[in-house]
Amino acid sequence: MSNDITVALGATGTTGRRVTARLRLRGTPVRAASRSGRTPFDWFHPAGWDQVLRGVTTACVVPPPVPGPVHDVVARAEAAGVRRLVLLSGHGADDWGDSAFGPDMRSAEDAVRGSALERTILRASNFAQDFGGQPFRAPPAAGEPALPAGAVPEPFIDLEDVADGAAAVLSEPGQHAGRVYELTGPCGLTWAEAVEPISRASGLPIVHRRISPAGYTAALVREGWGEDEAQYLTEMFVLLERGTAAWTSDEVATVLGCAPRTFEGFVLRATAAEAWRC
Template identity: 85%
Template sequence: MSDDTTLVLGATGNTGRRVAARLRLRHAPVRTASRSSPTPFDWFRPADWGQVLRDVTTAYVVPPSVPGPVHDFVARAEAAGVRRLVLLSGRGADDWGDSAFGLDMRSAEDAVRGSTLEWTILRASNFAQNFDGHPFRAPLAAGELALPAGAVPEPFIDLEDVADVAATVLSEPGRHAGRAYELTDATRADLGGGSRADLPGIRAAHRLPARIPGRVHRDAGPGGLERGRGPAPYRDVRAA
């Protein structure tokens, strides 16, 4: 067992709570931080970051939905003596070009890559659990889910698998330094033509709850992802 403390940001969110639980099972010292946790953390209150980063060796970072704050956080982490960062990002970030899609995640990647710290980036596909929670459940329950996606089948990954990978990387210093891992799944949904035929298969493959009725179709829509630009149909695939 190591005495090095791992900071988990977004610790009450989709990936954060699962990552923290796995680290505790490994008997690793964990500091959980979120807006509602005993150690509070808010991306827009940097004055409080000092207590969050104190005596931390490694940090699991779920970036905010706007570009910029991760650069300041990384600088504070370096000054506080943090040695390693593991960043959650989006699948295929290298292929997004100059699209406005995913600026938050690309900014976060630039921040960790430009640091003096050991870093690893985890680029996850859409979460399979999106269909039974935020952000897909409500529009599906209302009868229709419009996704700004290109005309290709889209993979969905189980949050439990993302957490398994993150906990392993966090627990193996040095082994994953300077690496960016694309996290995806063999289960793919063809969202074309307003079809909902793939949803039962996704749910069965990822052991999700009972099916929600509704229709899924592609629609770039106002402010949506330009067709063919970017790999993922929804920006908040990795929301904390």
């Protein structure tokens, strides 16, 4: 077991908690840092950053939803003697162009690339688990997920593969230096094609309905989302409809030595956990 400390920034989030658990199981000393955890960390309160980074060798970074703070944290990490950064970002970020979606992730990538530290970037496509949680859970449970998504496929990745990949990279210093891994599922599915096996496995009459981006934003606001937050998620669908991130890669196998989990496997696990029922 290594005595090097890995800090997970955002350790109680959807991805962070999975990565943290895997590192602990491997025997890696982990400092789980988050706003609600035992080690307080807040992207917008720099006064606590130095304490979180003290004695750390490696930092796993899930960027905040705004551009900027990662630059400052990376500078603090360098000053604190951190040697490695592993950043979680979005699939195909180099091809997002002028999209209003993703400035937070692109800013974080710029911060990591601009550092002198050993760095690895993991770019994941949309998670299969999004269908069992926000923002897709309520519409499928109601039977008619209304999304601004059409015929362009999305290579949904199982979140467990993302967490496995992050844990592997974090546990293998030197082996992934300078790499950018595009992590996707084994094949692309349209949202309608993804909903179909959910309907069959669950026995629920679920059918995808396409709506306009403006209609989707308005629906989210009616459900209690803030206007900016709703518009940001809508812009993700606008970007996906361009097709620039519809491609698949084999880099889950490169990192893990095995094929990515299938969407159908996710559906079976989620159905057993009754993820589709309100």
